[in-house]
Amino acid sequence: MVQIAVLGYGTVGSGVVEVIEKNKDMVNKKSAQELNVKYILDLREFPGDPYADRVIHDFDRILEDPEVTILCETMGGVGAAYQFTKAALERGKSVCTSNKELVAKHGPELLKIAKAHSCNYLFEASVGGGIPIIRPLNYSLTAEKIEAVTGILNGTTNYILTKMEKEGADFDTVLKEAQEKGYAERNPEADVEGYDACRKVAILSSLMMGKNVNSEHIFTEGITRIAADDFCYMNALGKSIKLLAMSRAIDEDSALTMVAPFVIDKQHPLAMVNDVYNAVFVTGNMLGDSMYYGRGAGKLPTASAVVSDVVDCARHPGRVIMCFWDEEEVKLLDVAESERSFFVRVKDCPAGSGRLNELFGSGDLIRLPGRSADVGYITPVIKEKDFLSSYEKLGDTALGRIRIFS
Numbered sequence: 001m002v003q004i005a006v007l008g009y010g011t012v013g014s015g016v017v018e019v020i021e022k023n024k025d026m027v028n029k030k031s032a033q034e035l036n037v038k039y040i041l042d043l044r045e046f047p048g049d050p051y052a053d054r055v056i057h058d059f060d061r062i063l064e065d066p067e068v069t070i071l072c073e074t075m076g077g078v079g080a081a082y083q084f085t086k087a088a089l090e091r092g093k094s095v096c097t098s099n100k101e102l103v104a105k106h107g108p109e110l111l112k113i114a115k116a117h118s119c120n121y122l123f124e125a126s127v128g129g130g131i132p133i134i135r136p137l138n139y140s141l142t143a144e145k146i147e148a149v150t151g152i153l154n155g156t157t158n159y160i161l162t163k164m165e166k167e168g169a170d171f172d173t174v175l176k177e178a179q180e181k182g183y184a185e186r187n188p189e190a191d192v193e194g195y196d197a198c199r200k201v202a203i204l205s206s207l208m209m210g211k212n213v214n215s216e217h218i219f220t221e222g223i224t225r226i227a228a229d230d231f232c233y234m235n236a237l238g239k240s241i242k243l244l245a246m247s248r249a250i251d252e253d254s255a256l257t258m259v260a261p262f263v264i265d266k267q268h269p270l271a272m273v274n275d276v277y278n279a280v281f282v283t284g285n286m287l288g289d290s291m292y293y294g295r296g297a298g299k300l301p302t303a304s305a306v307v308s309d310v311v312d313c314a315r316h317p318g319r320v321i322m323c324f325w326d327e328e329e330v331k332l333l334d335v336a337e338s339e340r341s342f343f344v345r346v347k348d349c350p351a352g353s354g355r356l357n358e359l360f361g362s363g364d365l366i367r368l369p370g371r372s373a374d375v376g377y378i379t380p381v382i383k384e385k386d387f388l389s390s391y392e393k394l395g396d397t398a399l400g401r402i403r404i405f406s
Contacts (some may be wrong), residue, residue, distance in 0.1 A: 001034045002314045003067040007084055008075035009042040009055065012098050012125070015303030016072050017051055020310075027307065031314040038068060059084055063091060070313050072306050073097040078105050089113045089121060096309035098125035098302050104199040104215040107206065108327040120321050122309035127200045128153065130301025131294040132308075133280045137207045138323055144284030146208040150246040153200040155276035155296045156184045156191040157223050157243045161261075162274040165240060170228045183276055193222035194243060194259040201245035204280065205257050208247060210324040213257060219335040221260040230345060230400055233376040236368055239263050240271040241402060254331040256338055262405035263343050336385035341404040344377045344391070352397030353377070359390040374399055 004020070006013050017037050020027055028034045039054055039062050046052045062068055071088050073095055075081040081102050085095050090113060097103065103110075103126045114121040124134045128151070137146065152158050156178060163174040175192065178184035190196045202215035223243050234240055242264050247257040264271045269291050273279040278296025283289050295301040312321060344360075346352035348367075353375045356363060366376035379387065391401055 001036055002031065002069060003036055003038040003065070004070045004072060004310060005039040005041060005062040005068050006037060006072045006074065007041045007059075007062075007081070008073070009040050009044070009046065010074065010076075011299045012302050012306065013040070013042075013072070013074035015299040016074060016306050016310075019300065019303045019307045021051075023307075027311060031311045033314060035310065035314060038065070059087075063087055063093075069093055069317070070310055071095045072310060073099055073102075074306065075099065076101065078102050082106055085110060085121070086113060089117055089119060092117045092119045094120040094122070094313040096120075096122045096125075096306050096313065098123075098306050100126040100196070100199045100203065104202045107203065108212050108325050111323055111325055112327065115320050118318055118320060120313050120316075121323075122312060122321065123203070124309050125302045125305035127203050128278050128280060128292070128294070129155075129296040129298060130304050131278060131280065131292050131296060132305070133204070133292045134207065136282070136290075136292065137204065141282070141284055141287070144287055146249070146282060146284055148246070148248040148283040149201070149204045149208055149280060150244055150270065150283075151197075151201065151204065151280040152242055152270055152273050152278050153197040153245045153280070153296065154191050154194075154243060155278060156188065157194075157197070158273065158278070158296075159183050159276045160192070161223060161226065161241055161243065164226065164228055165231045165234070168228050168231065171224065171226060192224055194220040194245075197243060197245040198259045201247055201257060201259060204245075205247035205255060205330070206325050207323070209249060209252075209255060209330050211253070211326050211328045211330045213247070213255065213330045213332070217332050219258040219260070221258075223261050225400060226261055226402070227345075227400055229374065230343075230402065232368060232371070233343070233345065233366060234263065237366070238266050240266050242270060242273070242405075244270070244405060250333060254333060256333045256335070258335050260403055262403050264405045268405075336388075337383060339381050339383050340406065341381050342379045342387055342391075343402045343404055344379065344394075345374055345399040345401070346377065346394060347397040347399060348372060348375045349397060352394060355394065355397075359393055360387070378404070 205213035279293040
């Protein structure tokens with residue numbers, strides 16, 4: 001029998017216990033042995049909960065129990081979660097986690113400790129919730145040289161942008177609705193400013209490169225500047241707007257990695273990912289493009305991914321499941337030096353629309369029937385730093401700008 005401890009009995013932690021108990025026969029069969037949740041670590045009491053008798057408050061009981069060989073860390077954060085994970089790995093206990101913040105910050109260090117102590121640090125649930133993406137990058141695509149990963153990695157922002165596009169609603173209205181439905185936190189900063197997607201793409205980029213991509217060095221821009229008026233132009237152009245987390249390998253040691261809203265053609269597979277769904281688009285040098293799609297968050301989808309890692313550990317006791325993620329830092333290219341086209345919206349006046357070609361070169365002006373206050377404009381391909389310099393010269397006639405994905 002494999003004894004398991006669950007650290008944190010919140011949304012995901014309780015889901016882990018539920019998946020193991022409800023799917024016990026199938027999970028045990030696939031593990032080739034019986035799994036049992038022996039401890040649930042939490043500061044709170046849970047009177048009336050069917051597993052309340054397993055709740056404890058002292059982590060040392062788990063650490064000192066030789067029967068416990070696998071921990072599910074669903075606490076979140078990088079404080080106690082880091083201390084407990086490190087201590088467990090140093091005792092040779094495998095850890096399966098959904099904690100993208102911890103994986104992004106300390107992934108290579110914890111993987112190195114796990115390898116040194118013949119156990120595993122697995123994190124399938126840290127990116128994309130229940131979408132299988134870590135395993136494909138680690139195992140299924142091992143014959144591929146991964147050239148790029150591009151993803152919609154945050155369900156909250158995707159829900160907001162989808163509602164804005166379909167209903168013509170403004171950002172603040174849709175954000176409030178998302179909070180009421182539980183899709184957005186009371187403090188939504190990590191989602192709407194792109195920080196959550198940044199941590200996730202740092203993990204994917206690190207696996208793509210085999211070296212560490214520091215999330216704190218990734219250019220990140222959220223969706224708070226996107227306006228309902230922008231979607232009027234997108235609908236006319238057959239385009240959509242998505243918050244994309246993207247990374248492209250430049251060579252073995254450097255990559256261009258960023259998180260930002262992008263204009264994307266509606267025929268692109270990622271443009272068809274709506275509401276709270278996530279997707280990861282992977283480009284390999286032999287396979288070409290492939291996409292992995294599903295629910296990117298939620299209690300049971302995320303818990304299912306954690307339990308899949310538990311099964312992997314149970315099937316390979318004492319064996320290190322290889323993950324190529326070294327501590328050496330990847331050089332991240334300066335986004336300011338990258339080149340692309342931009343969508344610009346300005347006031348329709350001589351100081352705005354009258355200066356567009358002068359500032360950006362020969363681009364495409366877009367006028368929509370019934371709209372006289374503003375115009376849209378697509379710039380030619382231009383360096384980001386040059387674009388921003390010219391955009392600033394528009395002053396208060398500038399109403400918005402969005403990068404165009406290609």
